[in-house]
Amino acid sequence: MRGEKCVVCGKDGERHHIVYKSQGGLDFPLNYVYLCDEHHRGINGPHKNRKIDLKYKLAMQKKIEELLPNEYYKLKDLIKLLQINQRQAKSMTKNFKLYKEGYKTRDVIKRIMGGSFYYEDMLNDYYDESLYKLLEERVK
Numbered sequence: 001m002r003g004e005k006c007v008v009c010g011k012d013g014e015r016h017h018i019v020y021k022s023q024g025g026l027d028f029p030l031n032y033v034y035l036c037d038e039h040h041r042g043i044n045g046p047h048k049n050r051k052i053d054l055k056y057k058l059a060m061q062k063k064i065e066e067l068l069p070n071e072y073y074k075l076k077d078l079i080k081l082l083q084i085n086q087r088q089a090k091s092m093t094k095n096f097k098l099y100k101e102g103y104k105t106r107d108v109i110k111r112i113m114g115g116s117f118y119y120e121d122m123l124n125d126y127y128d129e130s131l132y133k134l135l136e137e138r139v140k
Contacts (some may be wrong), residue, residue, distance in 0.1 A: 006036035017042050018056045025112035026092065028084045030063055031112070057118045063111050072101035078108060 006013035013034030019025030033056060039045050046053035067081050079089045096107045110117060 004034040006039050007033055008039040009036060011036035011038075016046065016056075018046075018060045018113070019114040024111070025114055026084065026088060026112060028082060028088065030060060030067075030082065051123055054118060054122050058120065058123075061109065061113055061118050064112060068105045068108065071105055072099060072103060073105060073108065074102040078103070082112075102107060102108065 004013045004015070005011065013036050015032050016035045017025045017027075017125050018031050018033055021027075025031050030097075035045065041047050043049065044052060046056055073081070073087075075093065078084070078093070079086060082089075084092070092108070092111050093103050096103050096111075
């Protein structure tokens with residue numbers, strides 16, 4: 001998209017998917033941040049620096065959690081709140097259990113985030129990703 005500026009330095013930017021498409025990321029506004037070439041693919045960009053990648057993911061997850069404070073949502077509400085189209089919403093929720101109240105917010109957030117939840121502790125150099133996977137399984 002022309003005219004968008006890098007959120008870091010203000011130079012001309014290009015669209016970066018925070019949750020990469022290869023990770024299951026969706027094409028919708030909350031999953032985009034605009035970055036110049038240096039801050040996109042350089043050593044201080046999310047493709048080469050895990051901490052920066054995690055910071056963008058944590059910020060996105062927080063925004064989604066703020067947008068979806070309730071425990072359940074109907075499909076039409078997800079479409080409106082997340083600014084996605086009906087096809088995206090149906091695709092996103094196709095493997096979810098539909099409760100009478102709607103879809104579980106936790107399932108929606110996990111799907112949007114590429115099948116994972118992100119935690120501040122992950123920014124530490126010493127975290128063990130397998131422990132978070134185990135924790136997520138127990139929380140279900």
